[in-house]
Amino acid sequence: MSKQAVHTPSAPQAIGTYSQAVRCGDTVYLAGQIGLDPATMQMVEGIDAQIHRVFSNLQAVAVAAGGSLDDFAKVNVYLTDLKHFARVNEIMATYFHEPYPARAALGVASLPRDALVEVDAVMHLG
Secondary structure: OOEEEEOOOOOOOOOOOOOOEEEEOOEEEEEEEOOEOOOOOOEOOOHHHHHHHHHHHHHHHHHHOOOOHHHEEEEEEEEOOHHHHHHHHHHHOOOOOOOOOEEEEEEOOOOHHHOOEEEEEEEEOO
């Protein structure tokens, strides 16, 4: 099975040696997204804005790969402060529909660019 990189200008460009996503057959592995505005490559302010930006960025990459958030099978949420987990749940509910993807949530010491939240995902197409 071949792998194909996925890129879109509608999500922040990679700031390292990785792709926004990689498609392997019907499975797409989406790199972690933080609250960067793709137009400015600057971090949006505040936890709510960052959560929304993260899911908007993931949605843009999903569309570029030929899918949507409804195709997500698994997401991993990384938070620098787990007190924001309830807000992630509330905001995530506005982006996803049942059946919801499987999910893990982890508290971490820090994230790139001083982000408050990062989310990566696995998407299944077909």
